[in-house]
Amino acid sequence: MADRLEAGIENILAGLAVEDESTTVLDYTLADQTQDLVSRGLDAPSFADYKPVLRETVSYIVASVLINSNNEVLMMQEAKSSCAGTWYIPAGRVEPGENLIEAAKREVLEETGLQFEPTTLLMVECAQGHWFRFVFTGNVTGKIYF
Numbered sequence: 001m002a003d004r005l006e007a008g009i010e011n012i013l014a015g016l017a018v019e020d021e022s023t024t025v026l027d028y029t030l031a032d033q034t035q036d037l038v039s040r041g042l043d044a045p046s047f048a049d050y051k052p053v054l055r056e057t058v059s060y061i062v063a064s065v066l067i068n069s070n071n072e073v074l075m076m077q078e079a080k081s082s083c084a085g086t087w088y089i090p091a092g093r094v095e096p097g098e099n100l101i102e103a104a105k106r107e108v109l110e111e112t113g114l115q116f117e118p119t120t121l122l123m124v125e126c127a128q129g130h131w132f133r134f135v136f137t138g139n140v141t142g143k144i145y146f
Contacts, residue, residue: 003099006099006100052129058130058132059094059131060100060103060131060132060134061091061092061093061132061133062091062093062100062104062107062135062136063090063104063134063135063136064090064107064135065137066089066114066116068140074112075088076088076090076112090107090108090111091107091111092106092110092111100134101118101136104116104136104138105117115140115142116138116139117139117141118136118137118138119139120136120138122135122136122137
């Protein structure tokens, strides 16, 4: 699942087709968007030549929503000085060579001490094409590590 998901995302970001018959893809490139804006008499943005390149112009972030048998969501307090004390779900950047599933597992383990098995991609968020956040849910498995 992880390799297929990442291959699909990389194909989409590269402007290629996704090889999955069950998926509908809307291919509306930045060049197409710019041409459409100009044809309607609107100013075209200056990023028509922007090309998303992972770890250069684009970051992947993973986040995980863990819900226990009491329907409680696992939250943690951030330790970073810029947001110390803020409650958040386990999250972080995908490291070089990691796939999304591996990154989600690692972030949950590093930040909570829990082993986690992602089962479902809940959503994908994008901020102006500069970062993509992949939010998973799944199950706690195995032992607790601290």
